[in-house]
Amino acid sequence: MATALPDGTERAAAIERTVRGLDTAIAGLTPSVQGELAQLFVLLRAPATRVIATGVMRPWHLAGENEIERFLRAWRFSPFTRLRGAYDAIHQLTYAAWYGSNESWSAIGYPGPPAVA
Amino acid sequence: MNDPFASGKARGWRVFDASNFERDARYEADVAIVGTGAGGGTAAEILSRAGLRVVLIEEGPLRSSSDFALLERVAYPNLYQESAARKTKDKGINILQGRCVGGSTTVNWTTSFRTPSSTLAFWRERFGLSDYRDDLLAPWFAHMERRLHIAPWSLPPNANNDALLRGAQQLGIPAGVIARNVESCRNLGYCGFGCPVNAKQSMLVTTIPAALDRGAVLLSRTRAERFVTRGDRVVELQCAAMDARGIAPSGRTVGVRARHYVTAAGAIGSPALLLRSALPDPFHRVGKRTFLHPTLISAAIMPDPVMGFSGAPQSVYSDHFLSVDPIDGPVGFKLEVPPLHPVLSSTTFTGLGEMHARLMSQFSHAHAMLALLRDGFHEESPGGTVSLKSDGTPLLDYALTPYLWEGARRALLAMAELQFAAGAHTVLPLHEDAAPYATLDEARAAISHLPMEVLRTRVASAHVMGGCTMGSDPTQSVVDGFGRHHALENLSVFDGSIFPTSLGANPQLSIYGITARNVTRLATSLGGKVENDDLISLAMIGPETPPVIGEGARL
Ligand SMILES: Cc1cc2nc3c(=O)[nH]c(=O)nc-3n(C[C@H](O)[C@H](O)[C@H](O)COP(=O)(O)OP(=O)(O)OC[C@H]3O[C@@H](n4cnc5c(N)ncnc54)[C@H](O)[C@@H]3O)c2cc1C
Numbered sequence: 184m185a186t187a188l189p190d191g192t193e194r195a196a197a198i199e200r201t202v203r204g205l206d207t208a209i210a211g212l213t214p215s216v217q218g219e220l221a222q223l224f225v226l227l228r229a230p231a232t233r234v235i236a237t238g239v240m241r242p243w244h245l246a247g248e249n250e251i252e253r254f255l256r257a258w259r260f261s262p263f264t265r266l267r268g269a270y271d272a273i274h275q276l277t278y279a280a281w282y283g284s285n286e287s288w289s290a291i292g293y294p295g296p297p298a299v300a
Numbered sequence: 301m302n303d304p305f306a307s308g309k310a311r312g313w314r315v316f317d318a319s320n321f322e323r324d325a326r327y328e329a330d331v332a333i334v335g336t337g338a339g340g341g342t343a344a345e346i347l348s349r350a351g352l353r354v355v356l357i358e359e360g361p362l363r364s365s366s367d368f369a370l371l372e373r374v375a376y377p378n379l380y381q382e383s384a385a386r387k388t389k390d391k392g393i394n395i396l397q398g399r400c401v402g403g404s405t406t407v408n409w410t411t412s413f414r415t416p417s418s419t420l421a422f423w424r425e426r427f428g429l430s431d432y433r434d435d436l437l438a439p440w441f442a443h444m445e446r447r448l449h450i451a452p453w454s455l456p457p458n459a460n461n462d463a464l465l466r467g468a469q470q471l472g473i474p475a476g477v478i479a480r481n482v483e484s485c486r487n488l489g490y491c492g493f494g495c496p497v498n499a500k501q502s503m504l505v506t507t508i509p510a511a512l513d514r515g516a517v518l519l520s521r522t523r524a525e526r527f528v529t530r531g532d533r534v535v536e537l538q539c540a541a542m543d544a545r546g547i548a549p550s551g552r553t554v555g556v557r558a559r560h561y562v563t564a565a566g567a568i569g570s571p572a573l574l575l576r577s578a579l580p581d582p583f584h585r586v587g588k589r590t591f592l593h594p595t596l597i598s599a600a601i602m603p604d605p606v607m608g609f610s611g612a613p614q615s616v617y618s619d620h621f622l623s624v625d626p627i628d629g630p631v632g633f634k635l636e637v638p639p640l641h642p643v644l645s646s647t648t649f650t651g652l653g654e655m656h657a658r659l660m661s662q663f664s665h666a667h668a669m670l671a672l673l674r675d676g677f678h679e680e681s682p683g684g685t686v687s688l689k690s691d692g693t694p695l696l697d698y699a700l701t702p703y704l705w706e707g708a709r710r711a712l713l714a715m716a717e718l719q720f721a722a723g724a725h726t727v728l729p730l731h732e733d734a735a736p737y738a739t740l741d742e743a744r745a746a747i748s749h750l751p752m753e754v755l756r757t758r759v760a761s762a763h764v765m766g767g768c769t770m771g772s773d774p775t776q777s778v779v780d781g782f783g784r785h786h787a788l789e790n791l792s793v794f795d796g797s798i799f800p801t802s803l804g805a806n807p808q809l810s811i812y813g814i815t816a817r818n819v820t821r822l823a824t825s826l827g828g829k830v831e832n833d834d835l836i837s838l839a840m841i842g843p844e845t846p847p848v849i850g851e852g853a854r855l
């Protein structure tokens with residue numbers, strides 16, 4: 184994600200909009216899947232489980248890009264399908280939120296939907 | 301652009317959004333149909349034309365051409381099951397299914413194939429479906445092809461499909477042109493978002509309007525919860541009105557009483573409804589044998605722009621790899637391509653950070669190919685099982701067996717070869733351990749060692765089938781060859797859930813044709829007046845006599 188996002192002040196706004204996109208995507212899921220995601224976020228937020236599950240020592244807002252990427256890699260290639268599944272959920276939700284928004288399109292050469300008269 | 305529902309409502313169509321209901325509601329009809337997709341839509345038109353009163357019950361919202369914004373962020377949450385992120389139990393397979401009026405036909409890619417002969421032969425031999433013969437079904441397919449304007453696509457394929465064609469020609473593999481259910485199609489390529497110009501002849505613009513014109517009632521945002529039975533009859537269908545977001549029940553209930561009940565809630569949906577209803581299922585067949593055409597994906601970067609989001613999404617196919625081995629041998633696969641839009645592509649492409657961003661920066665040159673595994677024809681491909689979560693919603697457990705993984709590897713190899721033959725710069729088999737490869741040798745060497753495991757190899761499905769399978773033996777199936785429930789005399793299943801194996805072809809036309817046949821017989825047995833005599837006599841061919849509707853059945 185970091186490499187796909189714009190730099191500078193644009194960045195914060197883009198992140199903000201991506202997070203809102205995330206919310207919309209999650210709102211469309213069934214309550215039971217929302218519940219599973221909520222569990223995942225609880226696990227990621229609480230310091231003890233964060234350290235155990237992800238190896239990220241610092242709170243998220245202080246964690247560096249490398250640290251986050253290392254944790255995502257670990258989940259992605261984990262021997263546990265549960266963690267691979269959680270990685271995939273994060274992958275799917277973040278990319279859906281980012282590439283669902285118009286501002287990501289010019290960088291990838293997508294002109295947006297055609298005008299229909 | 302004319303919106304058929306705007307004009308229809310103005311003419312007095314009885315279309316209701318249950319999320320607006322302020323009190324509980326009740327309806328009565330000759331036939332209650334759950335689900336408005338390929339099966340439900342086809343059934344509704346034929347029953348209404350026969351003069352029978354129909355109520356259609358649909359969990360999803362009513363969205364029509366004027367709502368179709370052609371934006372993924374709008375389409376997926378509105379028109380798809382679980383925002384297009386429905387997963388199998390272990391999360392290994394992402395499933396696309398529609399959830400709106402018109403069901404999956406509102407968002408499908410218009411590819412139309414009749415049920416392959418080899419599939420029908422297998423059904424006759426293994427499931428006692430002796431009248432599932434090409435000659436007997438051909439008139440039904442022809443009938444639905446006329447009804448839905450199904451014809452081979454006459455424009456040149458877009459560059460994404462052309463890559464499959466070029467690759468096949470280079471390698472001397474047969475490839476063909478796909479038939480589509482479209483009329484005055486503008487070749488936009490946004491079929492997956494709902495066709496904005498009503499060119500796609502989905503149920504939303506064909507059979508459902510025809511039924512509404514004949515007085516059918518359509519209830520959207522209404523979830524069928526359970527059938528209530530007495531003896532061997534269904535006496536009521538209990539439904540929950542959904543809230544405005546369509547995610548949770550609003551608390552209002554809708555009760556429907558009918559002489560006959562049809563479930564057409566699709567594979568996963570129909571078995572889930574039968575399970576919630578706790579209908580007789582002495583041999584535990586409900587939910588079993590659910591098939592997916594587990595689909596492998598290979599991405600490639602082409603030297604010229606591909607613009608895979610533009611133009612008819614699917615127009616070229618190859619069945620070569622379905623015919624290499626016998627149908628019950630090593631698993632065969634059908635080759636097609638998917639439309640490429642930013643969200644679907646970026647979430648399906650593997651990788652993170654740098655590699656993913658680089659891939660997306662070449663998005664306009666990206667091509668992707670699909671291999672759909674023909675599951676269900678081998679004892680090591682028994683399909684998945686639908687069960688219920690604690691809240692009553694369905695969950696599909698589908699294990700990818702070594703038999704299927706062997707086919708997955710062969711499919712990734714075959715696609716890489718075709719893509720390089722078509723001139724690809726690089727090929728990326730969608731697998732977490734894979735990287736973009738610049739030569740066929742490099743790709744081959746890598747693919748032959750990729751661990752074929754769940755959540756490593758990307759596997760997707762837009763073709764859910766089975767779960768209420770048909771067959772002549774009640775110990776092995778849920779319904780008979782006419783879709784009639786083995787135990788309940790006034791319940792039929794008319795959708796993709798009745799297939800006892802996968803099809804080896806995109807399902808919609810099989811569902812249209814087989815439903816048309818089965819519902820014509822039902823209409824006649826309910827005293828309806830079916831107009832087309834030829835079709836009635838065809839519908840009456842079969843080993844069993846139509847059920848007798850008892851006196852007490854009339855409302
Ligand atoms: C993106 C996509 C592309 C596809 N492309 C093609 C293609 O090109 N060619 C092809 O042949 N096939 C294609 N398919 C598959 C094809 O559209 C489906 O196989 C077919 O529509 C299935 O028909 P059905 O009647 O079984 O169910 P569906 O068409 O899925 O309809 C079932 C309906 O029942 C509703 N429902 C479920 N449960 C309940 C309940 N409890 N109460 C009320 N309503 C309920 C659902 O909301 C849904 O609207 C595609 C599918 C998708 C999702």
Ligand code: SF4
Pocket residue numbers: 410482484485486487488489490491492494495496497498499500611612613
């Ligand atoms: S290609 Fe475009 S115009 Fe044609 S059916 Fe699909 S969405 Fe409609």
